[in-house]
Amino acid sequence: MESPATRKQVTHDRILDTAARVLRDSGFQGVGVADIMKRAGLTHGGFYAHFSSREAMLAEALERAGQDSQARLQRALAAGEAKAVTRFRALVEAYLADRHLRSADSGCPVAALASEMPRQSDAVRAAAAARVTSLTAAVAATLGPDAPRETAAVIASQLVGALQLARTLGDNTQGRRHLAASRQFLLAHFEPAHPNR
Amino acid sequence: MESPATRKQVTHDRILDTAARVLRDSGFQGVGVADIMKRAGLTHGGFYAHFSSREAMLAEALERAGQDSQARLQRALAAGEAKAVTRFRALVEAYLADRHLRSADSGCPVAALASEMPRQSDAVRAAAAARVTSLTAAVAATLGPDAPRETAAVIASQLVGALQLARTLGDNTQGRRHLAASRQFLLAHFEPAHPNR
DNA sequence: TGTACATCAGTGAACGCGCGTTCACTGATGTAC
């Protein structure tokens, strides 16, 4: 698989990684072609050898951000299993961690970008809808198999909404109190009885 | 109070109303000086007689949007009282109405703009934090007086998160199902027993 | 009441800057023989 395209693919990947981080930190408007290329160690002229347009790059970057975030969540669940806490608790504590008040660049792109979605291109919105679905599925997988189907959607809303309101309140006592209230509520009402599963 | 400033104040008000609507529909980036002035029936040159900068206008527009939205919510609560449903039910059904999937321009600015807030100016973020607080207070006022203090914050998160995820899913079956699940959950778990109060 | 002047709200042309996009070119990598 060391085809002639390899070198270009490596660069493409580096650009995407950069864009996926900046996107979550700075929003769609904050992702500039020249800036992303510079951060990736390149000049802006080469951009169009990798993407047909800025719009196309945004859609790819959102998908990448979703994969990043999903993978991080899975690692947190695995770590939770090692500590013998429920998968649900591991998920809630990872998603609503105080640390996420500040740094959004490695977190969930839905929480970082949700209110901008209705104004994005079809490709971007499709990627966003897929990410909502996969987040809901990840939540469902941490609930007991007897939980109603809608419960996962409700919990996903709570996770995203709580993180956004806390970020709006700020990285201070108010914001942290808001996160803590959501964590406590979710654990009190939805944590399955059995530690592992 | 028919002071010489009256005419200018009327114009100022019209500009702000326009900006408050466009802001919720198109986001912070979508509010352009020339566009807003044109929609208000003016030319862009006069803008700086009303605001010191575009940034200052954004902060004022966000406050205005918050007032609009709060007033609409209060009217919905009053209408609910007339129909002898609980204030809580009136609030949930108004906030999570299917109609809000499409039109954000008259709705809650927090739901319309939350994920853009961390990147805004101090003045804008302060206005946003105040609106989160007032939304939480509005929710608290519809709960029984014996409800724990954190409950209102959790419900506010659910309202905002559910609306945003539904909008991300789109104005279709998926989006509407998402909203319906949240409405049902909130009513089943938090609606006070007594119809009025 | 009427006239002359001052103030005020809004106009429209112009400026500077950032940013997405294009394109001719360069240096490096790979291929043919």
Added chain:
DNA sequence: TGTACATCAGTGAACGCGCGTTCACTGATGTAC
């Protein structure tokens, strides 16, 4: 193995457009006497 040529990834200057901001000016409203 070595040489000549083709392909490829990336460079950097330039273009065009949108947008926030400035400013000299105009027509209308209000005030002094």
